[in-house]
Amino acid sequence: MISISREEILGFEKRFRGTFVNSLSGVKSANLIATKSAAGNSNLAIFSSVIHLGASPPLLGFIMRPVTVDRHTYQNIKETLSFTVNHISYDFIKQAHGTSARYSKEVSEFDACGFTETHSEFYAPFVKESALRIACKLSEDIEIKSNNTRLITGHIEKVELKEAALLPDGYVDLSVLGTAGISALDGYHKIEKAKRFKYAKPHKKVVDLNGRNESES
Amino acid sequence: MISISREEILGFEKRFRGTFVNSLSGVKSANLIATKSAAGNSNLAIFSSVIHLGASPPLLGFIMRPVTVDRHTYQNIKETLSFTVNHISYDFIKQAHGTSARYSKEVSEFDACGFTETHSEFYAPFVKESALRIACKLSEDIEIKSNNTRLITGHIEKVELKEAALLPDGYVDLSVLGTAGISALDGYHKIEKAKRFKYAKPHKKVVDLNGRNESES
Numbered sequence: 001m002i003s004i005s006r007e008e009i010l011g012f013e014k015r016f017r018g019t020f021v022n023s024l025s026g027v028k029s030a031n032l033i034a035t036k037s038a039a040g041n042s043n044l045a046i047f048s049s050v051i052h053l054g055a056s057p058p059l060l061g062f063i064m065r066p067v068t069v070d071r072h073t074y075q076n077i078k079e080t081l082s083f084t085v086n087h088i089s090y091d092f093i094k095q096a097h098g099t100s101a102r103y104s105k106e107v108s109e110f111d112a113c114g115f116t117e118t119h120s121e122f123y124a125p126f127v128k129e130s131a132l133r134i135a136c137k138l139s140e141d142i143e144i145k146s147n148n149t150r151l152i153t154g155h156i157e158k159v160e161l162k163e164a165a166l167l168p169d170g171y172v173d174l175s176v177l178g179t180a181g182i183s184a185l186d187g188y189h190k191i192e193k194a195k196r197f198k199y200a201k202p203h204k205k206v207v208d209l210n211g212r213n214e215s216e217s
Numbered sequence: 218m219i220s221i222s223r224e225e226i227l228g229f230e231k232r233f234r235g236t237f238v239n240s241l242s243g244v245k246s247a248n249l250i251a252t253k254s255a256a257g258n259s260n261l262a263i264f265s266s267v268i269h270l271g272a273s274p275p276l277l278g279f280i281m282r283p284v285t286v287d288r289h290t291y292q293n294i295k296e297t298l299s300f301t302v303n304h305i306s307y308d309f310i311k312q313a314h315g316t317s318a319r320y321s322k323e324v325s326e327f328d329a330c331g332f333t334e335t336h337s338e339f340y341a342p343f344v345k346e347s348a349l350r351i352a353c354k355l356s357e358d359i360e361i362k363s364n365n366t367r368l369i370t371g372h373i374e375k376v377e378l379k380e381a382a383l384l385p386d387g388y389v390d391l392s393v394l395g396t397a398g399i400s401a402l403d404g405y406h407k408i409e410k411a412k413r414f415k416y417a418k419p420h421k422k423v424v425d426l427n428g429r430n431e432s433e434s
Contacts, residue, residue: 002380006373009275016387021272023389024351024376026304027398027408028269029243051266052245053280054364055238058226061361063270087243094414094423101417112420134241139363144278146356146370147271153363156223159241163219170233171401172240181244181398184388186426187411191244194404197311200318203329206311209403 023184030088030180030188032096032115033062035076035124037105042117042125043072044109046099048182050085058156059139060085066148072105074150081138082123083154086130089178093188096180122157131177132161171196240401247305247397247405249313249332250279252293252341254322259334259342260289261326263316265399267302275373276356277302283365289322291367298355299340300371303347306395310405313397339374348394349378388413 028048049063116128136154165176196209245265266280333345353371382393413426
């Protein structure tokens with residue numbers, strides 16, 4: 001094991017530091033957030049910070065970097081309150097990574113990176129290629145004072161997903177969806193089938209949820 | 218594809234809903250957060266919500282469920298400002314899952330679940346079995362009003378990791394660490410080697426970071 005102090009991290013070359021610190025939390029979710037400006041321009045951007053916040057009411061969140069420069073996703077959500085979260089499949093990680101480039105506001109990353117918009121009763125578009133898509137309505141926009149990032153929270157209004165991935169107990173199998181994971185800024189992982197355990201109780205052995213993934217209800 | 222509305226989600230049986238909504242964000246990081254009360258009782262708990270917040274200063278965060286019941290991790294952090302984040306290896310997912318059981322405050326999950334404490338200049342203990350460990354100092358405790366959860370943010374004070382996992386550009390290879398991922402409430406994934414891409418530029422093809430994982434600097 002090696003040990004790295006805060007002072008050493010602060011002294012790292014900027015890109016090395018960014019890559020290193022972005023690695024530390026572990027594997028991250030891989031999503032495309034789609035929005036549309038009030039003027040009608042669609043936007044699509046990759047986010048590795050989408051997290052579960054609660055089931056009742058269904059709520060999720062993601063981190064927005066400091067809005068000291070133009071952030072199209074942020075501007076569109078503030079204008080329209082509407083956004084969609086779309087799982088990135090391992091099959092299209094290359095195109096998804098392309099949405100991280102700094103396109104100008106008039107350019108739709110759907111067109112530039114090869115994705116297809118679908119429309120519904122929600123203002124923000126969905127990504128047709130995604131195997132799980134969530135329509136959200138802005139709930140809160142919370143400033144994190146330590147570094148001027150923001151936690152954006154959204155109420156889940158609708159979920160569209162590949163039916164075969166939804167198991168009888170409500171578990172969504174990411175390996176059936178084909179959903180990818182992210183590490184650091186540029187690493188993409190294929191997600192294999194999970195090993196599941198039963199609800200843990202104090203001083204009892206942890207028990208495998210044997211075969212439940214496949215057959216039991 | 219199937220479509221599920223907010224009303225349908227709210228109408229789901231409680232455990233089904235919890236499992237379903239917890240699945241939606243995609244793959245989640247797998248960490249054990251270790252703390253010690255002011256009275257000296259160690260605590261260890263599994264969290265799937267640790268996220269990167271920023272590299273400069275190095276900052277991370279995690280979600281704490283509503284503190285309407287006793288939350289030992291929360292109480293200890295508020296008392297001592299100190300906590301550590303320890304990657305869960307796929308090798309010990311079963312023991313790590315066991316820390317989610319509701320042990321009473323006097324019981325150390327280190328002992329109950331088979332983990333070893335190590336001590337340093339930081340108040341909170343580390344998990345010896347973990348291949349990447351982060352010492353943190355509480356930065357902010359932010360209430361998310363939509364559902365009374367909290368975002369706890371921490372300054373990264375020190376990182377200990379398996380040296381072989383740190384690549385020449387600062388990237389930490391999760392597959393070398395053996396770090397796991399989580400889906401929903403009880404699914405654990407082995408994380409394989411990532412495919413990495415170069416920094417994306419507008420209207421240019423996304424390029425593989427060929428072999429850089431292994432050899433280039």
